Amino acid sequence: MSRAYLRLSHLFSHSWLQIKGDPFLQDSTEFYQREAATFINENPINEYLEWAFSKVVNRNAVTIAANSSTKSSELLALFTNIILQINNDVDNRNIEECIKDIMIVFKYIENEDAFQNFYWRLLAERLVYERSVSIDYEQMMITELQKKCAQIYTSKLQKMIENFNSKEKLMEEYQQHCKSQQSICNGMREKENVLCKSYKFSPKNIVSVDLSIMVLATNLWPFSIVSDFDLPLALSSSVDNFIQFYYHRHSKQKLIWLYQYSRGELHACFTRSTYILQASAYEIAILLLYNDSLEWTIQQICKKTRIRTDILIEVLYILITSDLLTCLQINKEDLRETNLQMEHIIRLNDDFTSDKICINLNKPLKTINKDTIKPIEKLPDGDYKFSTQAAIVRIMKNRKTLTQACLIQEVIDQLNNKITTDINLIEQSIEYLINKEYLKHNADDDNILEYLP
Template structure:
């Protein structure tokens, strides 16, 4: 075959002929001809690869070295870059790669070593030094990239096939690290300068962030970032924020301090985004959080949590929770202080008798406030919500019985007629909130006793604001405490409904009487076990009333034989028709007021003693009754002498000059404030009921177990009883049952009890 002696037009360096470099003959099968015979093309007689021209390697390297030098000195390159690239490819093709790699490394190393002198200048300030270092680094990176572009074939063939050899780029980094950055004085001054710039920025000054980003990127690329910079940086950061935390805790109040910490954390995160290595983020932020928060958690909470909660500083409380959630043990510490605050604040509400009047409203407001903090500021954290419930349950039971009593009275005030404070929807929400407070109370039987007493008044005197509201409250109590708790209360409503049916029948009965009465009588029949016990009071009723009572008694007992009726005049009320100079009026009054007013049909002037003798009303009740008729807003009686209080020597006469814009006037009986005796009486009834329940529980347990130790019996009782009880009270009840022969002590082991069948 003929030789192709064409000159390579690309390089101008290599007068080489193009041949198959392997010198191996190849055969190729051709498609069959029309005749069906196949032909083969045989290629043979390849020439051996020609040798390089003499001095070609040395001449080519000199040109390549000149080009590298021009790049390093930032001067123009004499040769075309494509020519230089082809020259490298040619040298590599003739196994000159190891020598070429070593020569290139040596040239680069000599150049880098020569750069160190510019960093020895002592007169440079730190910022100028950093700028010079950055300029040197940028030049080095640019030069290395250009050099690699020329020696790319070497990098992609020889270096890539030798795993132990660093690439040209890595070689450039290695040389810069060894001869520049690893120099002790240079490295120290570089890091000192960077730390100085960061400290200036932390103190509020403006710095060149792009300079720091470049230099820290250099340290990271050279793999000396952690050892040379990060360790010192974190030490300085610890020192700075430790001192700052100590100082600011003394100088600033907690809200200011929290905002400062948040700002510092934001600044440090911003530094990570802008120039620090991302690997520093966790340790840096942990450092700031530890020094500004972790070291001062207790101090922050002692100094400021109460103030933040008292003033309802929602923004700062949210920030406090957010910051403390970042610190180890932060939330658990905050949780404990939150619990202690609730116990302390709530305990003051409950245990201060002077605040009893507003106790329940204060508790509701306090609960609303803490709920808002838990939901809005503490992200509905279940631990904080549970801690709040525990704290409420603890402080509300520090004062036995009183909160339960006052909650019952608060409910009474909301359900009583004349309460214009809330719509039906608002009233429902109030009752729901009350039930939340009610759940925390241990002595629910105390609540039941006072609630039942107030409910009876509302039902019997017709003062209930809404039957729907009453039944809604009853439903809530039943859902919370069970059917047994509300059975008597439900019985009261049932009595009222049955009484309405009985009165319809009684009116029909009266219409069939030969002598119909001119008095319309309404009677409520109360089942004794359902209603509070009332002390019977004998008063002198007019003959007409007595006669009508007997008629009703005859009617009722005729339908229900074997029953006994006991009249309760203290709860009675009436509507009287009265004539004044102004005209006729109707007076809606209590039965006691009725008895007093009816006396003035028989005379014009009476003394207190005369009225007491005629009516039989107890002295204290009579004075309150006279006070309501003569000293209130509707003065249908005149008192002589005038005054707010009724004395024994006072006399009363009918006020014929009485005037009022309404036709029917309701004269409220002056309610005697619940006396200490009445409160004690209600509480004693509860205590008596508890004794019965304890006795029943002891007998029930002993009947089942037959024999039991004292400690196990007490433990069982605590599990069964639904009210708080002291060990001493249990011991007294056990002794009482032993005395009554329900159980006996073991003769050999006095601490052991046996059930007596």
């Protein structure tokens, strides 16, 4: 017991306080740390501390200020995201300890469904942007959640990992396809023109670019589509080749491209030094236009690329503030996104210099995050389907056989301290689990349920 509370204290003071800086949590955890050490073998005290910690975790100055019953779930998911992404300043041994700490606090979270929803979105971003510190640690975290909440709680998360891992096999198959069609694609590589000293496509300036594609199952990931845009010719031929390959194997499936998450590298050769530009698909489409002309109006860029206007303005703002492009009508000191007008002329900055050879231009877009990430569901009282389903599976896994009435009562007793239970939701969850073959009705008595291992 003492070890658990010490860990909880550590987690509060080193994670939530870093995110929100709330002194209330620090004072509370210091108190509970002293109490846990003093009354380590006193069961009544331990029960009281369990109850008190639950109140501290779910109803504190942070949640009150946010006026949200899901704030604690959100903060715990955000801390988990910090631990499981690259550049987290945590060594591998401490990541395992942090996962254990997270699960201790998770025990006290009342809104487990909200945590699952926040975690689902953040996991998707880590995988798609390749920010995860390790798939093994991602799997470890999902396994720990499964131990606490049963398999149904983590089924979508587990399928996301499997979907992500299928990328390697898919690209190996595509490589073999390209090798069999040397005239279309040489291995995984295709000739692509880049920004060059003559600002034109030229054989002497051709370099090779790798193509890597991740195919995501629509029902697993929290992404939605942004309006389409025209890929540069150098990229569209590669995409068309992959589409032919994929539809030949999966004729009944439809590919919907999420270009807002696509990225690549360009070699900028128009300056004294050659720079490697890590750019989004939108940035690549814009920059490749400058192989044909040094100047474009925003209206012309919009017409050539068909990038949605609000996205185009935000992307151009990033490229101008990075000094690759300049707006002839606005000084850089006065530049604001709202100042850019469709008739303004955007010119390539041929005096561009940088201390870095590799320059990251691919920054998150506010417009994309707002439009393409499905919002976190606000769960009203009684709408806790994952928690309810997980509780049913836990109970039936232990009991094996139980009447439906007894099962409903045990679910209510188990969840009563955490959420307001709804009998209709429990009954719906039982039917759902029967359809998913977690449970079945007894052959002789429909009122008796049996667990299916």
